[in-house]
Amino acid sequence: MKKIISLLFIGIMLSLSLPVQAELVMYNTKTGKYHSLTCPWAKKCTVNCIKIEKSEAIKKGGQPCKVCGVK
Numbered sequence: 001m002k003k004i005i006s007l008l009f010i011g012i013m014l015s016l017s018l019p020v021q022a023e024l025v026m027y028n029t030k031t032g033k034y035h036s037l038t039c040p041w042a043k044k045c046t047v048n049c050i051k052i053e054k055s056e057a058i059k060k061g062g063q064p065c066k067v068c069g070v071k
């Protein structure tokens with residue numbers, strides 16, 4: 001019985017270590033800054049902002065916001 005439990009445990013650990021989904025950020029196309037989705041500035045930004053992957057925002061030359069500090 002103990003063996004089954006430890007096998008289950010290993011299975012859970014393996015599934016947890018799978019690659020996580022790409023991080024999404026709110027990218028301001030006007031200022032070139034990107035924010036975490038929970039940043040107050042991201043919430044205020046409704047006109048020029050698009051929700052994209054962080055790597056995409058960096059490719060576009062985006063800079064991390066100084067308030068939320070997404071790196």
Ligand SMILES: [Zn+2]
Nearest residue numbers: 035039065068
């Ligand atoms: Zn921000």
